[in-house]
Amino acid sequence: KAGVTQTPRYLIKTRGQQVTLSCSPISGHRSVSWYQQTPGQGLQFLFEYFSETQRNKGNFPGRFSGRQFSNSRSEMNVSTLELGDSALYLCASSTSGASYEQYFGPGTRLTVT
């Protein structure tokens, strides 16, 4: 089976712009979770989607949003980018949900200048 894929792998944006990141889960996985990884804060949970519905949400401002399509692919959007949004954004998929074994993609490295 193919693993979790994320596009793009690297992205450079300017403050104030918006960005959309994409994630394709492992075939058959209906749960997709997003995490932000930074050196200072470590891995922080953003949100989880299951069958196109948001099931969990982390403690991030409303500028961070996501959605899931009927084929389980997911997108994450960040509007009005700030310098502090520079991070590695990781997508993970699971058969059962956010509490269970997660399979991670390689991540998208976002740099905000």
Next chain:
Amino acid sequence: AQSVTQLDSQVPVFEEAPVELRCNYSSSVSVYLFWYVQYPNQGLQLLLKYLSGSTLVESINGFEAEFNKSQTSFHLRKPSVHISDTAEYFCAVSPLRGNTPLVFGKGTRLSVIA
């Protein structure tokens, strides 16, 4: 709510020496426990997991971890490390019931020295 403490942010060790990466967790309910490994410029890979049953769990590449409920610990060990084990290791916890996301520790950077 759950929390995870990885007591060492960096662990240098010589090749073929044993290593222990420490993980303690806090939770008022029963939990699942995981160790993930992250190699440079990659995502996280599941190393091993404790869901139930035997408290000693093993991975295919020689790592093992032991769940100790009384000490709320899930330390990761390997009797003899290789250069290729150089990576960052993350301990994670989630409750048995409900659908609460994994909570990760801050990570331990293992550096294996030749």
